[in-house]
Amino acid sequence: MDSPVSPRLYFDQAATSVPKPSATIETMREHMLKHEAAVGRGTYRSAVHAGGIIASLREELARWIHAVSANEISLQNGGTEALNVGIFGLIRPGDHVVTTAAEHNSVLRPLHHLSLQQQVQLTIVDVNASGRVSPEAVMGAVREETSMVAVLTASNVNGTVQPIEDLGQRLAEHFAHTAKPIFLTDAAQSFGYRRINVQQAEVDVLAAPGHKGGQGPLGTGFLYVRQKLHPRIRPLILGGTGSQSDRLEMPTLFPHAFEAGNMNVPAYAGWLAGLRARRGDRSAADTLDETARKLSSIAEDLYRRLETVPGVRVIGRPKHPKLPIVSLEIEGLPASDAASILDSEFGIEVRSGLHCAALIHRAIGSPSDGTLRVSCSAETSDEDLDRLIDAIGQLTAGASSF
Incomplete structure (x- = not known):
């Protein structure tokens, strides 16, 4: 692709939250x-x-x-x-x-x-x-x-x-x-x-x-x-x-x-x-309850969107997702390659690999090289998810050309 790199869009909140307050x-x-x-x-x-x-x-x-x-x-x-x-x-x-x-x-x-x-x-x-x-x-x-x-x-x-x-x-x-x-x-x-x-x-x-x-x-x-x-x-x-x-x-x-x-x-x-x-002026419990509701809603939306993209396999989906952390596989692309392309061509930062937790991958059915991991914050917007899904859709459609 010859288009300039898009502004940074960070989807690695499970590693460290960005931005800090x-x-x-x-x-x-x-x-x-x-x-x-x-x-x-x-x-x-x-x-x-x-x-x-x-x-x-x-x-x-x-x-x-x-x-x-x-x-x-x-x-x-x-x-x-x-x-x-x-x-x-x-x-x-x-x-x-x-x-x-x-x-x-x-x-x-x-x-x-x-x-x-x-x-x-x-x-x-x-x-x-x-x-x-x-x-x-x-x-x-x-x-x-x-x-x-x-x-x-x-x-x-x-x-x-x-x-x-x-x-x-x-x-x-x-x-x-x-x-x-x-x-x-x-x-x-x-x-x-x-x-x-x-x-x-x-x-x-x-x-x-x-x-x-x-x-x-x-x-x-x-x-x-x-x-x-x-x-x-x-x-x-x-x-x-x-x-x-x-x-x-x-x-x-x-x-x-x-x-x-x-x-x-x-x-x-x-x-x-x-x-x-x-x-703020609230209790920690009230703050956490509000955050948990937001994260649960984003998690459901993220899973729903990813599951509609052809060529994407969502791995280890919880029955009722509570946190917006999703592991997936893109058909025809190793996780590390997919992460590199999303970064270089779309400005989207995600994580690839085993995520320092090797044993769980056997249970959830990951590829041998691990998964592509997308993780959101409570501030992740619909527009952010639109951009992510669009980029992954382009990636799966042209996987063989990358």
């Missing part, structure tokens, strides 16, 4: 210009201000997931780091862990590493053709010696929402009179998009990045750990915390002992501003 960007800039200081390393005004940002962000995050206390929130440099802190900090040699084939590599790789080291026994529960795990199958894999059950809230491959609340309550009921396995969830694709009530769902550990539904910049994340587990969890990174500096032993108090080194205060300040701007 102006409040996030402006607050980061203002903080670096006027208030830059390390947290916990001084008693002067700017350092105290930085400490206030961190405390306020913990409170805001606790509000969004219904944590009992802000001190159950540890700030991390992303969802992957948070998951590693939770997994390596809580699992002990000889433990048995149950997880699912829908998980992201941020969960599967740490657990696989521990199993290779013969430190844990690992059971991976299969998922159905839409990538959903059965609570009965998970419960059937749980043993007396199971110490952790790790199930993500929603798939980054096709948006399938997992039955977290059902599973959490089943675990709590089954182990009402004995030690319950730690229930861990990766909330990367749901935090900021859908309600997560850690108390109601009996979730013990939750990890999420700040740069997707959280309205924050890349390199931000958090780890929620239920209060009763604080004596058990061990730090993954050791170093300065600004407290008990006369001791060579690492402090053990959660969350501060899990935030060694200087914290990225400008990024956290922006994240806090983004969350507050998103919520």
